[in-house]
Each structure stands twice: as structure tokens, then as C-alpha cells.
Amino acid sequence: MAMIRTGNQYRDSIRDGRRVWINGERVKDVTTHPMFKPIVDIRARIYDMAHEAKYRDIMTYEEDGERFAIGLKLPYTQQDWHDKRRATDTILEDVRGIVTRVGDETVGEMWSLYDGQDVLKEVDPRFSENIARHISLVTKNDPFHVSANTDPKGDRSKRPQDQDPDMLLHVVKETDAGIVVRGAKYETAAAYANQAFAKPTIANWGDDKLSEYAVGFICDLSSPNLRFIARTGFAGRAPIEDYPLANRFDEIDVLVIYDDVLIPWENVLFYQHTRAAAFIRATLHRYSAFAFVQRNLKLADLMIGAALWNVKQTGLEKQPAVQEKLATLACYREGINAHLTAAIATAERSPAGLLMPNQSLLMTGRVLACSQLHEMIHLARELCGGQICVTPDAACFRDPEAGKWLSKYYTLNDEWQSEDRRKLLAFARDLLNSDYAGHRLTFQLFAQSPPFAHLAAVYRNFDWSEPLRFTKEAAGLSDQVYGRQKIAAE
Structure with missing residues (x-):
């Protein structure tokens, strides 16, 4: 019976010569560096839990004779969500603390894009096929998948085109093999993950229908044209007896430099179409x-x-x-x-x-x-x-x-x-x-x-029609007024 990968297989997958810096030091091996090792070991522990008899049925599910991670499973039923919740709780209990960027939370962003396949088909049917294929690959290959979201942004009073264009990740060239991107993203855990879902942070595209900044793709984090510049870690600064959480659970944030990175066409999920970019921003945290x-x-x-x-x-x-x-x-x-x-x-x-x-x-x-x-x-x-x-x-x-x-x-x-x-x-x-x-x-x-985005999500998802209906009945408003306001609310 095939099984998902082990902790050592995960460690081997990130020993790929990636260029990582922390505290002004070039890191030779993120799996052994004192500031990275504790969190790498926890991620490896999560992989190993799936192989232990005590946890196997909590951490994985079986399909066609193979085992897959519960956290990466597409949710179709309430039981799927109960299983995901139990698996996450089990991880946190086993490691005796809280880890966030371990893959189960970031893969949900891919599911949001899966929901937007009709939007992607308007741009290019290939993009819709790419997202379905990548979700399948994530489930089968069990990579450590993270999110590439926030850019340095620069001067926000100016358009990206009116300053250094690299402040926002963008496409600089198309080739037969794919698109070439340049810029930077802040990505928690990217220095010790396998792949990232990169997408734009612009919320207001104005009247633009096409933009070189409206791009979303899967990036293989072993790409030779990537550089990872990490913030200072907390692990090792002081004895673990005095700081038991900082020394074990620091999930290191990284500025990832995309220095003309080639993204193969099969990894491009949307490109140029600002409606697709706006859709993913509005639904990013749906799951x-x-x-x-x-x-x-x-x-x-x-x-x-x-x-x-x-x-x-x-x-x-x-x-x-x-x-x-x-x-x-x-x-x-x-x-x-x-x-x-x-x-x-x-x-x-x-x-x-x-x-x-x-x-x-x-x-x-x-x-x-x-x-x-x-x-x-x-x-x-x-x-x-x-x-x-x-x-x-x-x-x-x-x-x-x-x-x-x-x-x-x-x-x-x-x-x-x-x-x-x-x-x-x-x-x-x-x-x-x-x-x-x-x-x-x-x-x-x-x-x-930020909080304003939280409240904006509430505004978009709250059912305003029921308070309108009840108040209309209580106040004796006419059906015509209610009809117009209901349409406006929707």
C-alpha cells in the first residue's frame, strides 16, 4: 500500500541548494541550521505522525489503496471538516504548542480558486485545467505548500507603474515555456517549504481589464532564481528553559526574491485577467x-x-x-x-x-x-x-x-x-x-x-435580506420598497 511521505523524505526535499540568508549568514542547510531546525523538525513530525498506528487514521484517509493527508483533502461533507479539525487538534496536542503555516491552512486558498474555474475559463481554458490538476498533485504528492501573498508594495500613493515596478510581483516576459516573473513576496515558511501559491495583493484594479500584475501561479521553491532573506529567528536567542515556545515554534517569515523566475505554463493559474485576481482576493480565506x-x-x-x-x-x-x-x-x-x-x-x-x-x-x-x-x-x-x-x-x-x-x-x-x-x-x-x-x-x-478586510468579508457574506424582511414586516413597509431594497442589498 502506498503511503504519504515521511519526515526524512520531507527534509531531503528541501536540501536542494536553495539560497537562504538569516542574520547576514548564508544558510548551508535549513534542516540543521539552529534557527530553522526546530520548526523543520515539527513539520517532519507531522509527516511522521501519518505513519504511526496511533495517528494514522486521524491524519490520513484511504482511497484506491493509497493513503493521503486529511488536511489536503477537498471538503465535500461535514465529516470532512470534522476530520480536518480533529487532525489539526491532534497535531497541536502532539507537538504541545501552536504551529500555523504547515500546509492545511494555505491549501484552502487553492480550493477558493477551484471555485472560480468559470472565471478562469473566460481567460483561457488551460488555466482552469491547471488548477484542477494542481489540486490533484497536492493531494497525491503531499508537498509542504505555502502562500505567497504580501508584496513590499513601495509607495502606495502611486501606481506600481509609476515607481519601481518590481515592488509588486509582475510578469516581465512570455516565452514558449511559460512566463518570467520578477519582484518579491513575504512568505512565512517558504525557506523550508516545497511550493508556494503566489497571487497579487492589489484590491482595487480600477477600470483595468488586463495587467501584468494580475498573475497567480504555483512556484517550485527549489527554483535557482529564487533568494530567501529571512527575518531573525527566535530559536537559540536564549535557553529553551526560559523561552520554551520561542525556541520550538518560531515559523520564520521570509522575503522571497523572484529574480526572473520562469513559471511553466502548466503552473500558471491566471494571468493578466484582473477579474480573476479580484475574485481570488475576495474569496482567499473562504476555507x-x-x-x-x-x-x-x-x-x-x-x-x-x-x-x-x-x-x-x-x-x-x-x-x-x-x-x-x-x-x-x-x-x-x-x-x-x-x-x-x-x-x-x-x-x-x-x-x-x-x-x-x-x-x-x-x-x-x-x-x-x-x-x-x-x-x-x-x-x-x-x-x-x-x-x-x-x-x-x-x-x-x-x-x-x-x-x-x-x-x-x-x-x-x-x-x-x-x-x-x-x-x-x-x-x-x-x-x-x-x-x-x-x-x-x-x-x-x-x-x-487586517481588521478592515475581516469586516469587509463579513459585509460580503452576511445575509442582509432577513433583517430587511423582518423590519419591513414590523414597520409595515410596502412590498415595493422592500423589493427595491432587497435587490440593492443583494
């Missing part, structure tokens, strides 16, 4: 938002856990003011859970026949999860107390002289000795207060789009 918001749910669990263990340690959990704050965190958590659960329960059929989560519930759930996240983080900080910013490092606790004093002042009782107290405070600091924690909060604006 992938579910995976992102699910991570917010698990983050809420970690914040509740860190806060609750802290107040239990110090005997404050019975105070009404503390319980009120914990209940607020619980409401936030269950609000996200309710939106995800309801989005599956009332899922909708997509234009291509897929089953997509109820769009109004999913998009409003994303607004809830993201807009309140910073407030919930600060609430968890309050519950954890000021010691998360003043506690000495693990080395001091191990020091023969200093450690005696720290043991005295950090031991709470027979149940809570100083080492457990130190571990919990270090975890809470890294979750809520560290450079890594601040990065993860800001990352929401990059990975899930």
Missing part, C-alpha cells in the same frame, strides 16, 4: 480562515491554562474578581468554538460543489477571535501577575548560591515547588510577554489580513 481561527481557539486554551494554573498556585481562584476574569476568557474561547462548530453545522455548497464553512459565521468568528485577542492576552497577563516580567532565568535557579534563595522564595507549598513555579512563569512569559509573543500577535495582521 483557510477555518484553520487560522482554529489556532486562535487553541491559543485561548493556552491563555486560560496559564492563567488558571497561576491563580491556583497562589490560591486566588476562589476570589470573585479572579473568577470574573477567567469567565471572560472562557466566553472568548467558547465564542470562537461556537462559530467554528456552527460554521460546519450550517456549511454551504460552493460554486464548484465543495462544502465550505458557513461564510457569515466563519467570518464573524474570525472578527471575534482577532479583534479581542489583544484584550484577552492582557487579561491573561493580569491573572498571571507581574512575576512573569521579573522572574530570573533558569541558570540562576541552578546556581549553587543564588538557587538557594530562589528555591526559598519561589516554593509556595509542598505541592508547588520552585522548579514548577519557574517553569509555569517562563511559559506564561513566552506565551504573553516575550518578543515571540508580540510577534505572534502582530502576525495576525499578516496571516489573517
Whole structure:
């Protein structure tokens, strides 16, 4: 029986001579570099989980005698979404933390394009065929697939043509073999992934029908004309005992330079047609938002856990003011859970026949999860107390002289000795207060789009007709007024 690839096969696939820089250093091997290795190992772990008897039926499904990854499966039923949700939860439980850019969230963007095949056929029937073929290849070949979305952009008061044209990724030449593209994209995890779905970020194309910037394609990340310039990683900056999350779960963001990269025609998903570009921008998170918001749910669990263990340690959990704050965190958590659960329960059929989560519930759930996240983080900080910013490092606790004093002042009782107290405070600091924690909060604006885009998605997907109907009946408005306004709303 054929199986999806292993962790070592994944590691071998990214040892391809790609040109990667971090901290001013050319990286020889991303699988062994100290800032990349921890997250590469987690992605390899996800591949290996699919081969273990304990996880195989959770992580994979069987079809025609072969096994495929649940996360990459096209969703046709509610059970498909329940299976995806369970697989993601299982991964996060196994690695004991939260990873976002591992493929299950970015492949959903391809499904959105699958829904737009009629739009693509208007441009060139080949493009529609390309997307169907690539979705099939993703399922069969099990690559680490990421998203190439945000450009450097430059001066946004000017059109791309009125400044350095490379500020936005664009086509510079057509050949018999394909298109040649130039520019740059910020892509999380690209330095250690296999392929990227690149697409434009322009939201307003004006009256343009054709543009060299309106291009979407699959890019093989082993291309020799790519360069990967990474931001500084968090892993290795400080001991893992003091920063247990930053050292294991940093998903490194990269500026990918496309220096006249050839994209074969079979990898081009749309080109020049601004309507196709506008469609993918409007529907980009139709499916992938579910995976992102699910991570917010698990983050809420970690914040509740860190806060609750802290107040239990110090005997404050019975105070009404503390319980009120914990209940607020619980409401936030269950609000996200309710939106995800309801989005599956009332899922909708997509234009291509897929089953997509109820769009109004999913998009409003994303607004809830993201807009309140910073407030919930600060609430968890309050519950954890000021010691998360003043506690000495693990080395001091191990020091023969200093450690005696720290043991005295950090031991709470027979149940809570100083080492457990130190571990919990270090975890809470890294979750809520560290450079890594601040990065993860800001990352929401990059990975899930800014708040105005969230609300725009809600506006596009909310059913305005029912409030109009009910108010029309309650106010006794005429049928003619209702008819005109209903059409306008639609």
C-alpha cells in the first residue's frame, strides 16, 4: 500500500541548494541550521505522525489503496471538516504548542480558486485545467505548500507603474515555456517549504481589464532564481528553559526574491485577467480562515491554562474578581468554538460543489477571535501577575548560591515547588510577554489580513435580506420598497 511521505523524505526535499540568508549568514542547510531546525523538525513530525498506528487514521484517509493527508483533502461533507479539525487538534496536542503555516491552512486558498474555474475559463481554458490538476498533485504528492501573498508594495500613493515596478510581483516576459516573473513576496515558511501559491495583493484594479500584475501561479521553491532573506529567528536567542515556545515554534517569515523566475505554463493559474485576481482576493480565506481561527481557539486554551494554573498556585481562584476574569476568557474561547462548530453545522455548497464553512459565521468568528485577542492576552497577563516580567532565568535557579534563595522564595507549598513555579512563569512569559509573543500577535495582521478586510468579508457574506424582511414586516413597509431594497442589498 502506498503511503504519504515521511519526515526524512520531507527534509531531503528541501536540501536542494536553495539560497537562504538569516542574520547576514548564508544558510548551508535549513534542516540543521539552529534557527530553522526546530520548526523543520515539527513539520517532519507531522509527516511522521501519518505513519504511526496511533495517528494514522486521524491524519490520513484511504482511497484506491493509497493513503493521503486529511488536511489536503477537498471538503465535500461535514465529516470532512470534522476530520480536518480533529487532525489539526491532534497535531497541536502532539507537538504541545501552536504551529500555523504547515500546509492545511494555505491549501484552502487553492480550493477558493477551484471555485472560480468559470472565471478562469473566460481567460483561457488551460488555466482552469491547471488548477484542477494542481489540486490533484497536492493531494497525491503531499508537498509542504505555502502562500505567497504580501508584496513590499513601495509607495502606495502611486501606481506600481509609476515607481519601481518590481515592488509588486509582475510578469516581465512570455516565452514558449511559460512566463518570467520578477519582484518579491513575504512568505512565512517558504525557506523550508516545497511550493508556494503566489497571487497579487492589489484590491482595487480600477477600470483595468488586463495587467501584468494580475498573475497567480504555483512556484517550485527549489527554483535557482529564487533568494530567501529571512527575518531573525527566535530559536537559540536564549535557553529553551526560559523561552520554551520561542525556541520550538518560531515559523520564520521570509522575503522571497523572484529574480526572473520562469513559471511553466502548466503552473500558471491566471494571468493578466484582473477579474480573476479580484475574485481570488475576495474569496482567499473562504476555507483557510477555518484553520487560522482554529489556532486562535487553541491559543485561548493556552491563555486560560496559564492563567488558571497561576491563580491556583497562589490560591486566588476562589476570589470573585479572579473568577470574573477567567469567565471572560472562557466566553472568548467558547465564542470562537461556537462559530467554528456552527460554521460546519450550517456549511454551504460552493460554486464548484465543495462544502465550505458557513461564510457569515466563519467570518464573524474570525472578527471575534482577532479583534479581542489583544484584550484577552492582557487579561491573561493580569491573572498571571507581574512575576512573569521579573522572574530570573533558569541558570540562576541552578546556581549553587543564588538557587538557594530562589528555591526559598519561589516554593509556595509542598505541592508547588520552585522548579514548577519557574517553569509555569517562563511559559506564561513566552506565551504573553516575550518578543515571540508580540510577534505572534502582530502576525495576525499578516496571516489573517487586517481588521478592515475581516469586516469587509463579513459585509460580503452576511445575509442582509432577513433583517430587511423582518423590519419591513414590523414597520409595515410596502412590498415595493422592500423589493427595491432587497435587490440593492443583494
